[in-house]
Amino acid sequence: MKRYALVDLDGTITDPRPGIIGAYRHALMEMGLEAPPEEELLWVIGPPLRQSFPKLGVAEPHVEAALGHYRAFYSAGAMFNAPVYAGMPEAFAALRAAGVTLIVATSKPHVMARPILAHFGLDGHFHAIHGAELDGRNDDKGDLLAHIMAEEGVDPAEAVMIGDRKFDILAARRHGIANIGVLWGYGGEAELTEAGADRLCATPHELATMVLAKN
Template identity: 55%
Template sequence: MRVICGTEALENRCRRSRLTEMTLPMACLRESGLVPRRGRTVTPRARGRAPAAAAMDGARPRPYSDRMPSTILFDLDGTLTDPAPGIIGSFRKALADLGHEPPPYETLGWIIGPALRLSFPKVMGEGADAEAAVERYRVHYRAGGMYDLSLYPGMPESVAAIGAASARMFVCTAKPEPYAIPIVERFGYAPHFERVYGAALDGSLDDKADIIAKIIAEQGIDPADTVMIGDRMHDIHAAQRHGIASIGVAWGYGGVVELREAGATAICQRPEDLPEMVASLPC
């Protein structure tokens, strides 16, 4: 996303910081009016003319805070973080523990996203003890694999921009909450989210649609004014079951083809483009 500041002085300031071709820092965004200043009360977006209509008649585009859906749900793995080393490494070790030859690392990106109880049988074969595999996975994952991840460049800044303009944000992940919560806290995302919702260790919330149902019941969010952001078809399908719009992110593990076939409302190619896409999405 390229933001054009409203004054020549601000343009010069941002040009000197060498960021005119990238997402501007939060100070520039606040000064330009695209992100509210600290202390400003953010209300759910008004349902007036589309931003494009305002731009066509020469009016200044409305700021993000006037256009954001009232609630944003973020997937974790493959959306906020790239967890491949820890998840795939622990998955392969669990298979080896149970006497199975682990597939090559580079062929296992597909396991990131869905519940591992569903993934292990696809590798181990029908009748395999998936619960035993999950238990061995957790041994290795808790031993350090859960923190063997990286953040997608530009994603922390985009989350901050969206959070500054939207009323409520939640993490909605198929990862069990006892793992998801410390990851969100350790890697600096926690201040932006009201709560982290994840699967249960006993498998009772392995379907992401059930996690979204829990959020709706406990938080009273309006599905018609909510957006789900994720990288896999499971995110898109779960949102569809509740009438929620969705943005598929191309930097994760599903890919554009999977997201398009799943019926994502929109597909975002780069983290820096996400705030404007969320603000422009019709809900």
Template identity: 45%
Template structure:
């Protein structure tokens, strides 16, 4: 839990990969390793950015078209990733400051990621951000919670979050669509893996181009909503 802060003024759900940090090094290495283990090496030079965002279970099924091979590949991926590849990951410049500013300003902060929750918790802790977030939500080991919409739904329900004063922040269409499925808007960040075109097509509420601009943009959105909500008496 974060330290002493003003009364909560709203809630922010932040995606991890492509929003808080760039995991490409470790993800790509583990993905290649997994495919090699099931006899379908990824061709050199072929792009891999598309795998960051969607659930890995889906990506392996798309490529292998075989449930058994996809399950085996996912297990190989997790083994390789857990062995150290998860730390081949870099925090985007300015994100630590943006998260700190939001927490100090009284926002409740949660991570909502499609990454396996155990991996996500280790990465958030590695970057020293764990005290700023109330909790990390991610996919489950058994696959029951896998889609971004499911992760967001679990967070909203468990934490009793008011959707009226909650915003999602992410870099892919999966973040926008998952938020919409739960009655939330999503601010799209353009420094990740989706880009402005993908986020605009998915109908993100607005785009953010720099981490330094994120706290102000979130304040603007949430404060506008608070201004029109009925006051408690």
């Protein structure tokens, strides 16, 4: 059993698709660009915004402006359009009961992650909620994990990273942290396997058992 579980937010705890895609489409239209259909934007769920906007046609000098449009729309209410995956609250309760310290590790700015978790009544499960800064610091998941380990005194040998995208797995491997790739989010089995996931979890209902296993 690991003492610490570092948990991604988007695509792991909540399904942020409606809010995030809506905010991206709004930002692109505000920038005078064509907004792709929703199905063509699913890849943006996970990586930092500053990495995604240039791939959508926003010129580098205008990325911060696009980011401003996104955040204005998102913080006005779209961020709460992200239902919690069934079984996650129960998984968190089981892990806490077993003595596991839960910490959120999200590339989303922590100033947005905290109210989202509070909105859904999940914030009480977590010892700490860590995310990126609005200025881009800790956008990179590996940098974020380094920050969390320093701030919270987490021994990488006593931790497991739980997430749905390759960014979660690669960041964990960078620091020698065990990891679990979850299959109900936006990465999928192929992406997570290629990234080197230690284990794959098919449903939230299996998560606590997997984290508490000795291996």
